[in-house]
Amino acid sequence: MTYPRLTPLAESLPSTVPFVGPETQERALSRLFDARLGANESVFGPSPVALAAMQAAAGDAWKYGDPTNHDLREALAAHHGVTPDHVTVGEGIDGLLGVLVRLLVGPGDAVVTSDGAYPTFNFHVAGFGGVLHKVPYRDDAEDLDALISRAAETDAKLIYFANPDNPMGSWAYGAGIEAALDQLPEGCLLCLDEAYVEFAPEDAVPQIAADDPRVIRMRTFSKAYGMAGARVGYALAAPALASAFDKVRNHFGVNRIAQAGALAALGDQRYLRDIVARVAEARAQIAEVATRHGLSALPSATNFVTLDCGRDEVFAKAVLEGLIARGVFVRMPFVAPQSRCIRVTAGKEADIAHFARALPEALDAAKGR
Amino acid sequence: MTYPRLTPLAESLPSTVPFVGPETQERALSRLFDARLGANESVFGPSPVALAAMQAAAGDAWKYGDPTNHDLREALAAHHGVTPDHVTVGEGIDGLLGVLVRLLVGPGDAVVTSDGAYPTFNFHVAGFGGVLHKVPYRDDAEDLDALISRAAETDAKLIYFANPDNPMGSWAYGAGIEAALDQLPEGCLLCLDEAYVEFAPEDAVPQIAADDPRVIRMRTFSKAYGMAGARVGYALAAPALASAFDKVRNHFGVNRIAQAGALAALGDQRYLRDIVARVAEARAQIAEVATRHGLSALPSATNFVTLDCGRDEVFAKAVLEGLIARGVFVRMPFVAPQSRCIRVTAGKEADIAHFARALPEALDAAKGR
Known part of the structure; x- marks a missing residue:
């Protein structure tokens, strides 16, 4: 009899990880991210x-x-x-x-x-x-x-x-x-x-x-x-x-x-209201950067902006990888046809600056493939 | 069809709580415990x-x-x-x-x-x-x-x-x-x-x-x-x-x-060794107090001392309740024949002093029932 003697259900399950954490990616890249905009965390922190x-x-x-x-x-x-x-x-x-x-x-x-x-x-x-x-x-x-x-x-x-x-x-x-x-x-x-x-x-x-x-x-x-x-x-x-x-x-x-x-x-609901306002500003800034580079920002009622990269999943994935390689942690948790998109969490000025720097390079690299 | 539509297994389970927390007891007693010696926590705190x-x-x-x-x-x-x-x-x-x-x-x-x-x-x-x-x-x-x-x-x-x-x-x-x-x-x-x-x-x-x-x-x-x-x-x-x-x-x-x-x-293994030594001292002090009042302390390789109250479960439970009523949180998580015992976590000097004050009163009250 082999160990471990799992239930048939447990045996049938993969050792799946629903999401790979940014720390794992940082270890694989041997560098820290400049901007952590992939997990819809609040970079503004708690009250x-x-x-x-x-x-x-x-x-x-x-x-x-x-x-x-x-x-x-x-x-x-x-x-x-x-x-x-x-x-x-x-x-x-x-x-x-x-x-x-x-x-x-x-x-x-x-x-x-x-x-x-x-x-x-x-x-x-x-x-x-x-x-x-x-x-x-x-x-x-x-x-x-x-x-x-x-x-x-x-x-x-x-x-x-x-x-x-x-x-x-x-x-x-x-x-x-x-x-x-x-x-x-x-x-x-x-x-x-x-x-x-x-x-x-x-x-x-x-x-x-x-x-x-x-x-x-x-x-x-x-x-x-x-x-x-x-x-x-x-x-x-x-x-x-x-x-x-x-x-x-x-x-x-x-x-x-x-x-x-x-x-x-x-x-501290006052702080919460302030965060909601700051996030709305950040969304607008992300959308502005994205639009300037030919992407379209979808309307959002969240703390992130979904950006339509305008082509197929292969292209969006290349943009994603380009951003990650340039120190900007973002994610692409979509299935077709939404997989033409990438997802960018609201950040502070410095985070958005990193995104604004990396995006045109990532787009150029993706187009050049 | 009634809500919630639980699985047959979930339906069969009680809304059990394995342990009642001391905060719930404090709310019921409308007072805070003087000594928290019931959950085998480390009163000495982390490093x-x-x-x-x-x-x-x-x-x-x-x-x-x-x-x-x-x-x-x-x-x-x-x-x-x-x-x-x-x-x-x-x-x-x-x-x-x-x-x-x-x-x-x-x-x-x-x-x-x-x-x-x-x-x-x-x-x-x-x-x-x-x-x-x-x-x-x-x-x-x-x-x-x-x-x-x-x-x-x-x-x-x-x-x-x-x-x-x-x-x-x-x-x-x-x-x-x-x-x-x-x-x-x-x-x-x-x-x-x-x-x-x-x-x-x-x-x-x-x-x-x-x-x-x-x-x-x-x-x-x-x-x-x-x-x-x-x-x-x-x-x-x-x-x-x-x-x-x-x-x-x-x-x-x-x-x-x-x-x-x-x-x-x-x-910080040095701190850990220090804690282990302090817990050993506290166990000895708890045992000393208990022995002085006619209880026997069982040998312990943990951060608590199990005290044999020398009679049956009814008596041990009365002692437990007497301690709790006097501001000393302890527990009796035993089944017969171990239910003749109560369990006291290693504490600081002040905690043990509270226990030493409350124990003889709790014993008297239990004997007088």
Whole structure:
């Protein structure tokens, strides 16, 4: 008998990595990136209040974090006008998606997502033996009606829908999402990934009753709050679903320093508004640079800009590689026909200057191939 | 159709919490504990070098942590004389146990542990539908021979064995574990939880070849390294098993600040030795207090002392409640016949003074019931 004696499901899975981290690329290139614009992190960092809270909490790192995330859940509930029973906190949206899929999806269960949407969600569905049905983007945006139709056809238990969308930056109107809920097949849960929602216009945010059992909303401190490395996300759901997370989650899994930081960050909404404004400026600057060099910038309600390189995937990939070789970390997490694009995260002036320097060179190199 | 539409397995699970955190108890008691001696945390805290590293890394919290945990794995490999391919890092041993069980244990698969051993392991086995077979303690210690016999009888895929043991504080000789490996049924993996190994005598540590496929060793920064709230543990295993974790783990799950802190803590072995000495002193002081009041302290190779209260579970529970009511957080995570005991974590002078003040009152109250 050979070791390790994995389950048939585990045996069938590759040792996949959903994303290669920039540190791995830096080691391969034997250089550090000049600009880190590939992972939709917030180069502007967390609120100074959150930073101070984390530094203070480091002295308490010998204590386990509160497994109920009590104080943070209370604050989130007040912030969203719900009760703490509507909130569950986890190790980023990645961790929460893993638990959600585990709770709902067993071997052979159908799940629907968009072709080209978040790979880590797909990783979790495969990891629990679910069967993923993919719907193409429509006009470079996720097509909620088509997702729902496919869910009805496949008796799917779960639909993944990001609004605003990563990697396209596009968004749907909240009213449209509200209307679509009534079209959901009975028993099908809509997972609404709102990782970028703080950057979106107000009318992109659906009004959904806290007790609506058909939807779970995912939020995070990794994007607008600038705390990707802290690993704190949360889900808003009807209490029956939110409490179901307690059945299987890693109860002591959220870092104590991160809990303190997230609580402080949530309390500094003025800083958040400032970040949203700075990100909007940065998006405009990235779009300006891109347009000057013949690329087109897609509209974005996120902290990144998706740039249409105007040719095929081979060309976009060459541009991507040219930027990376010139010290600018960006990503191309697209599938055709969106794979004509590259994705650039909002940066500070210096980051955008690096991008502006590297882009024409990368374009020339890509055209010369 | 009712929401949420959980899998039959998830539906069958309670919303269990393996351990109630002290913060929940403090909220229920409407007071803070004077001494936090219940969760085997290190009241001595992390190395000043680790603390400084975490405070410095807080400024980088906007970046995701390296998903490969590269630098920490390199350092751990050098520390243990293995290669980085023998090391996988996760969100504490709790997180690693969850992934290990997920990889090996499907519905109906047999797993063996000791009756009264780590509840979080049992939580994970139940969470993936495994069938848990429990073997009683023998002379207040885990009985490896009996665990192995039971594994053979049940065709178990996995045995959980902690050395030193929590909650008893007892330990086995390394040579005995090495010999027992040859008795393992073919295909049965021994999960050796060494969370407390830094406190143990040298001859309690088995010498096991890095490539031995029959064993996975779990280690943590939560205990001797004083970083429970950081959530960093690691497993040492043959590369085929260590890399299998990549199939399903939350790749970006380890907090960036925690990675930096763990790397720094590992580099400060002088501090670790000092902590081990201070913990030994604290154990002696706790034992002295307990003996003075008629309890007996069991030998311990950990950072806690298990105290035999000399009567039954009802009495021990009354003593526990008396201590908690008097501001001393301790725990009683035992099953009969070990449930005659309470467990007290090594503390600083002030913590032990609180314990020494509260114990006689708690004993009087318990006897007077």
